Amino acid sequence: MKVAVTGSTGFLGTALMANLRADGHEILRLVRRPPQAADEVRWDPRAADAGLGDPEPLHGIDACVHLAGAGVANRRWTARYKAEVKASRVLGTRALAGVLAKLVPQPRVFVCASAIGWYGENSGVDETAPAGQGFLAGLVREWEAAADPARDAGIRVVHTRSGLVMGRDGGILPRFAPLARFGVCPGLGPGTQVMSWISKSDEIAAIRFVLDREDLSGPVNLTAPEPATNAEFTAALNAAMGRPYLPWLRVPAWLLRLAIGEASVELLTSSRVTPRRLLETGYEFRHPAIREALPAELARP
Template sequence: MTIVVTGSSGLLGSALVASLRGDGHEVVRLVRREPAGPGERFWDPREGVLDPAALEGADAVVHLAGASIGDHRWSESYKRELVDSRVAGTRTVARALAALEGKAPALLSGSAIGFYGDTGDLAVDESAPAGKGFLAGLADRWEEAAAPARDAGLRVVLLRTGVVLSRDGGMLARIVPIFKMGAGATLGSGRQYVSWITLPDWVAAVRFLLAHEEVSGPVNVTAPEPVTNAEYTATLAKALHRPTMPVSAPRFALRLALGEFVEEAVLAGQRVLPRRLLDAGHRFAHPTLGEALTAVL
């Protein structure tokens, strides 16, 4: 297969590219600088620049580009950056795909389980509607930006990704040093759900979706057993053989330190199930958190 990938230098994209190339697939990376070789093509998502010829001959485009949600405090300007980087990039890719003549590639476009908002104790699958809040609105607009490809009759898969567990980046890499010092703690009430997936399982799920042309629309890319924040904290501490703090980190302190981000991405919870992956026959290498953390760490 020939796969075009945006966001290929990020945690998810770099792992996917390595996996595909390791199995002999051809990968073309879309980059926002001068291409360094035949395996790269230029695009400018902000200006809507992407020559459709860069996508010709591909079997699929995996679109993962976008500003990081958790790396900055959510000022109004950075919230605009989060929206613009996702909506403009997705629209650019979708329009270029729609402009192709003949058989066009499938589009697997990044999204997030933030689409569902705070679900509380309610377990949701892909049939659930969009929730409320900034992240839900962002994910909704992000997904809708893929409409030109869908309207042109292309297969479009929306990758609603949960918290990705990796020692090389993301939330887990940032909190492991804290837990190793014995300073890990439950956040807020601890009752909010965390829907997670290991990086290898994320890559395997995307590759499964590349191969299964019968699957389109939203797909939750999460492990089948979400856990509460209290369970997550206890399981991580056990995996690291470290104690946790006897008290939880209070909501007001987290809000003071991290701002609006903490309300929607830390203290809000999503209890999300990968119904469509399971129904299509996909199986997870790390379905439970204990074995997942053991494998990752």
Template sequence: MTTIVTGSSGLLGSALIRSLRADGVRVVRLVRRAPQSADESFWNPGKGLIDPAALEGAEAVVHLAGAGIGDRRWTEEHRREVLRSRVEGTRTLVTALTRLSAPPAVLLSGSAVGYYGDTGDREVDESAPSGEGFLAEVVRAWEAEAEPAAAAGIRTATLRTGLVLSGEGGMLRRVLPIFKLGLGAPLGSGRQYWSWISVDDWVRAVRHVMGERAVEGPVNLTAPEPVTNAAFTAALARAVRRPAMPLPVPAPVLRAALGGFAQEGVLTGQRVLPRRLLDSGYAFRHIHLNEALSAVL
């Protein structure tokens, strides 16, 4: 079996590839530099360049490429890059896949729970409509570029991923030093919901969707028990055996430090349930936040 992976150097792509290769799956990585091994193939999404020969014969494609959302301030230039990288990358890949003589059986295309906008304390699953804001706009455009693959007969699932917990990178790795100093604190009101998933469950869930022929369309990759930011802060402080600060970080301070990302990426949240995963028989390894943090740390 051959699987194509974009975004392979990121936290999620790297973890997925390790899992696939451990089970003997041949992985071809699409990279935006000169290939350095036989399992790499060059592509340039911005120019629509991709080698169809590298895609021929693949049974599955996992598309994770896209500019980081929360790793820098949201300048207008960065906002354009976040949107452009997802739209152009997905369009380039899907166009190539639909032109193959033997397209892959399944395309798993990256997405995010930002699709739902700010849900407050309202629970939502994949049947919920899209919300408002820049992230919701990005996800709608991102997912729309994958639709031609489904129209061409490729089983297509969009992976609406929440906050992925890993000790090797991502948000958790960035905030750990702060919490280990006893300086962790709720952000803003602390009442906004964070929908999380351990990196182990994320990889296992992706592979589950890859193999479950009945699963297509949007799939929420989040644990069944989202928590508020205040609860997340308390749990992480316990996990590193340090107290949390009693006073929250005020919203104006976060906006000054993070720019536009503070409002949509930190101060608002989504209370997302993984309905399609559960209905398809997926069994989470980490349902409760405390056990997930213990596992990844």
């Protein structure tokens, strides 16, 4: 299979590329800088034609996995940065979807990264739930809709609504693991808020699963079947480091809001997201529970 990948330099893109290559698949990397290798093509997420005036290099791709976008948790959410995050995701997806729609033959599938931010605060949802409230929910709604040109052209489009991905080299784990190593990893806010998470191994395996499953299209939640409260996550991380969990060691919600502003909603919002479609289609989770996921991921090379 020949797979075009955007965001291939990122946390998930790097792992996905290695995983696909290990199984003999061919990768075409869409990069924003000048290409440096034969398997790279330059694209511009802000250009209407994705900067791919002549999409010749994309001819013959079987699939496209679109992971690119300015980081949601990387910076303070100023009005300017919010606009940048939104533009990078909505414009890039729309442009890419338009290019894929015109390819002959068309790719079989367009897998677009998405996020459980779609649901906003909730006490239990699956893929049938409507979009929630707030900046993230609005962003994800527009980001998913931007894939319409590919959908309208008859391409199978999958939106992988990922939870917090647990891997040692990206996402939230490297921020808290060093604190846990020294026995000072705090809980956040009340600690009762539910975090829907997925191990990096499952994230990559689930992307491979949706690439192959012709019967899956639309939103697919990439979350472990056993969500954890923030207190359970903190206890599991401390245990993975051989440290005791100190329930009194907490960063109050107000202090977190003061320190990182509106971006704190990612850590304080309670969201219990069920991976209903993965379970219904027979995906088998490698790490269903946080207590065994964290040591396994922290031990990976």
